[in-house]
Amino acid sequence: MSTFKQEPHKLLVIPGPIEVTDEVLYANAYPPVAHTSAEFIPVFGDSIRLTREVLYSKDAQIFIIAGSGTLGWDQIAANLVEAGDSVLVLNSGYFGDSFTECLRAYGAHVDEVRADFGHAVTQAQLEKALSAKKYKLVAFTHVDTSTAVLSDAKMIGETVKRVISDAVCAAASEEIRMDAWNLDVVMTASQKGLGAPPGLSILAASRKAIAVFEKRTSPVAGFYASWKKWIPIMNAYEAGKPMYFATPPVNLVRAYRQSLLEITGGPVSLEERFALHREAAERVKAAATKLGLKMVPASPSVAANGMSAIYLPDGVGVADIVPRMAARGVVVTGGLHKDTKDKYFRIGHMGTTVVNKQRGDIDKVIAVLTDVVNEVKHKQNA
Amino acid sequence: MSTFKQEPHKLLVIPGPIEVTDEVLYANAYPPVAHTSAEFIPVFGDSIRLTREVLYSKDAQIFIIAGSGTLGWDQIAANLVEAGDSVLVLNSGYFGDSFTECLRAYGAHVDEVRADFGHAVTQAQLEKALSAKKYKLVAFTHVDTSTAVLSDAKMIGETVKRVISDAVCAAASEEIRMDAWNLDVVMTASQKGLGAPPGLSILAASRKAIAVFEKRTSPVAGFYASWKKWIPIMNAYEAGKPMYFATPPVNLVRAYRQSLLEITGGPVSLEERFALHREAAERVKAAATKLGLKMVPASPSVAANGMSAIYLPDGVGVADIVPRMAARGVVVTGGLHKDTKDKYFRIGHMGTTVVNKQRGDIDKVIAVLTDVVNEVKHKQNA
Numbered sequence: 001m002s003t004f005k006q007e008p009h010k011l012l013v014i015p016g017p018i019e020v021t022d023e024v025l026y027a028n029a030y031p032p033v034a035h036t037s038a039e040f041i042p043v044f045g046d047s048i049r050l051t052r053e054v055l056y057s058k059d060a061q062i063f064i065i066a067g068s069g070t071l072g073w074d075q076i077a078a079n080l081v082e083a084g085d086s087v088l089v090l091n092s093g094y095f096g097d098s099f100t101e102c103l104r105a106y107g108a109h110v111d112e113v114r115a116d117f118g119h120a121v122t123q124a125q126l127e128k129a130l131s132a133k134k135y136k137l138v139a140f141t142h143v144d145t146s147t148a149v150l151s152d153a154k155m156i157g158e159t160v161k162r163v164i165s166d167a168v169c170a171a172a173s174e175e176i177r178m179d180a181w182n183l184d185v186v187m188t189a190s191q192k193g194l195g196a197p198p199g200l201s202i203l204a205a206s207r208k209a210i211a212v213f214e215k216r217t218s219p220v221a222g223f224y225a226s227w228k229k230w231i232p233i234m235n236a237y238e239a240g241k242p243m244y245f246a247t248p249p250v251n252l253v254r255a256y257r258q259s260l261l262e263i264t265g266g267p268v269s270l271e272e273r274f275a276l277h278r279e280a281a282e283r284v285k286a287a288a289t290k291l292g293l294k295m296v297p298a299s300p301s302v303a304a305n306g307m308s309a310i311y312l313p314d315g316v317g318v319a320d321i322v323p324r325m326a327a328r329g330v331v332v333t334g335g336l337h338k339d340t341k342d343k344y345f346r347i348g349h350m351g352t353t354v355v356n357k358q359r360g361d362i363d364k365v366i367a368v369l370t371d372v373v374n375e376v377k378h379k380q381n382a
Numbered sequence: 383m384s385t386f387k388q389e390p391h392k393l394l395v396i397p398g399p400i401e402v403t404d405e406v407l408y409a410n411a412y413p414p415v416a417h418t419s420a421e422f423i424p425v426f427g428d429s430i431r432l433t434r435e436v437l438y439s440k441d442a443q444i445f446i447i448a449g450s451g452t453l454g455w456d457q458i459a460a461n462l463v464e465a466g467d468s469v470l471v472l473n474s475g476y477f478g479d480s481f482t483e484c485l486r487a488y489g490a491h492v493d494e495v496r497a498d499f500g501h502a503v504t505q506a507q508l509e510k511a512l513s514a515k516k517y518k519l520v521a522f523t524h525v526d527t528s529t530a531v532l533s534d535a536k537m538i539g540e541t542v543k544r545v546i547s548d549a550v551c552a553a554a555s556e557e558i559r560m561d562a563w564n565l566d567v568v569m570t571a572s573q574k575g576l577g578a579p580p581g582l583s584i585l586a587a588s589r590k591a592i593a594v595f596e597k598r599t600s601p602v603a604g605f606y607a608s609w610k611k612w613i614p615i616m617n618a619y620e621a622g623k624p625m626y627f628a629t630p631p632v633n634l635v636r637a638y639r640q641s642l643l644e645i646t647g648g649p650v651s652l653e654e655r656f657a658l659h660r661e662a663a664e665r666v667k668a669a670a671t672k673l674g675l676k677m678v679p680a681s682p683s684v685a686a687n688g689m690s691a692i693y694l695p696d697g698v699g700v701a702d703i704v705p706r707m708a709a710r711g712v713v714v715t716g717g718l719h720k721d722t723k724d725k726y727f728r729i730g731h732m733g734t735t736v737v738n739k740q741r742g743d744i745d746k747v748i749a750v751l752t753d754v755v756n757e758v759k760h761k762q763n764a
Binding site: 006012016017020026029031032033034037066068070073077101102105106191199220223224225226244245247248250251331336 | 391394396399401402410411416418419447451452453455460484487571583602607608627629630633634713715
């Protein structure tokens with residue numbers, strides 16, 4: 001183990017990228033290796049196997065591809081949608097809008113069930129939509145990072161059976177049981193709950209989803225996102241053999257593997273990790289509530305555990321809070337939702353920040369938030 | 383400047399990824415920052431401006447997107463091709479085949495001028511193809527990494543006027559003058575001549591190419607690769623403002639910026655850098671020739687300067703050479719061309735390996751190659 005220590009820096013508590021461990025960053029600084037080398041093959045193979053483990057899947061096909069999380073939508077649309085297919089999107093915010101736009105770009109007929117701001121789509125709304133029309137796919141955003149709204153993945157999976165979950169923010173911070181909950185596709189990215197730097201699109205497809213893909217009659221609508229290209233690559237690396245389609249981002253994959261090893265092999269089990277995220281979320285929300293602030297998610301049952309979206313006090317803008325917190329060493333961010341983005345701000349509490357309590361990150365977030373809100377209120381009253 | 387030193391490792395001299403400097407790796411290990419922060423915006427902005435500088439372009443639209451080099455083909459096909467458009471591909475190897483396949487996946491009618499193995503398409507072949515049919519685009523691979531064949535980008539640009547160059551391997555190792563040579567699109571990736579780890583698709587499009595894009599009548603065939611999405615993002619960051627479409631890979635962008643700063647601001651000018659690549663190529667090829675080995679490129683005029691593809695001695699396989707060189711600390715790689723991949727091997731000589739002579743990398747490559755070939759010949763004769 002190296003003695004590498006990352007540069008002193010402000011605490012990064014946005015809904016991704018997040019704080020990562022010294023070991024993850026050091027892996028990212030490991031000298032590049034040949035993507036076909038005996039040294040790299042097990043790094044990639046482990047990453048595939050451990051991704052499955054984190055998502056509680058026995059046999060999902062895993063894709064780990066250089067790209068932003070957004071590329072996951074293209075993977076789904078290019079591989080699982082054929083022009084004219086009907087798709088239902090359960091829209092709980094900004095990312096629902098984008099998911100819909102992406103599906104339409106690939107020729108899907110998309111219907112949306114739109115939740116009100118701060119709400120998730122309910123089972124009753126979902127059942128009504130399903131009874132009105134037959135859909136090839138139902139897609140939802142597990143944690144819509146724009147609002148911190150958590151959708152009930154288990155309920156949706158049990159109600160629908162064939163479900164696509166955009167879990168970019170949720171993976172490894174919210175409980176996701178891919179097989180048990182009938183989730184057919186889970187897509188995520190490296191820089192949120194999974195604890196690595198950004199740059200990897202990570203996607204898991206069930207055998208049922210792969211069967212749907214294999215039965216398509218029209219060609220895949222794309223090249224870089226084509227599972228026809230990637231399935232042989234992923235299977236080869238998992239089996240310990242190199243194969244070439246596109247050069248994998250070897251440094252990022254090593255960093256991602258390191259984070260997965262910490263998540264699955266550290267002193268904290270996955271279940272305990274989810275509990276620690278719930279605990280951190282409760283602490284942050286309790287502190288904000290104590291300051292008189294309200295949450296964007298309409299009730300605790302639809303509130304994410306990996307992040308919080310918090311309404312600003314009356315008469316206070318994002319520019320009053322975010323730069324003041326940054327000046328005290330804590331980086332949070334403003335809203336991200338076209339109608340209301342100036343009315344709230346967002347704090348991420350994921351990964352090492354919540355799991356390694358000795359870092360004191362959550363204490364610091366709460367202390368700085370309290371100071372800044374009190375200062376701003378004091379100024380208002382002055 | 384930090385005192386970070388990368389881990390001792392075998393010398394990586396494949397046609398990418400390549401050796402990178404300590405400073406580039408250290409940038410990759412900088413703690414993740416918020417993609418919308420005042421700290422990150424100039425990092426991204428510099429990367430855009432310096433990419434233009436390296437390609438000798440005044441005003442090209444630059445795209446720096448999380449992805450493998452392969453994503454560049456999708457960018458071109460999704461944004462510049464409309465179903466039924468005719469495209470001419472000048473095919474000089476494996477990457478020509480893939481480029482064609484990608485273009486066809488997006489509905490292009492592709493004709494190919496196929497060079498023989500080890501050859502580039504000639505001006506006469508090109509002129510004949512152009513006189514027979516009108517093409518919207520002409521595409522070629524500047525250095526086909528499968529064969530080390532260098533195409534004459536300047537000649538092609540002057541002959542055609544509207545040209546797309548896949549310069550994944552070539553950028554910053556071969557001379558590329560985008561504006562002067564009438565190259566309308568140059569696509570590359572971070573891990574070759576540009577000297578950063580893999581994971582960034584880098585593309586430059588001329589104003590003429592952007593005008594073609596803007597005149598398209600059908601929607602862009604994709605979402606993640608859509609320039610409609612990325613142009614506002616790139617323009618915003620270059621102007622010093624954040625904007626969100628997909629989370630940029632902040633660590634990789636920082637590493638890429640560091641490498642560009644070294645390339646454009648170091649003691650070695652760009653012209654000197656190209657000369658050093660030519661010099662290193664001559665040394666490696668001369669050493670191989672002295673050992674009785676032949677080059678895959680049919681003549682020096684079509685031989686790349688950033689890499690060499692060298693035929694194996696008679697009766698010798700890739701497995702006789704590559705592992706023996708690796709055991710002596712030098713990582714080279716086998717062939718990559720379906721018909722002939724077992725008959726040759728490839729050595730990369732790009733970036734810091736050729737520019738920072740005090741590293742002694744090329745001396746080491748030549749010494750180890752000489753030892754291993756002599757040893758294998760000796761065994762054959764024994």
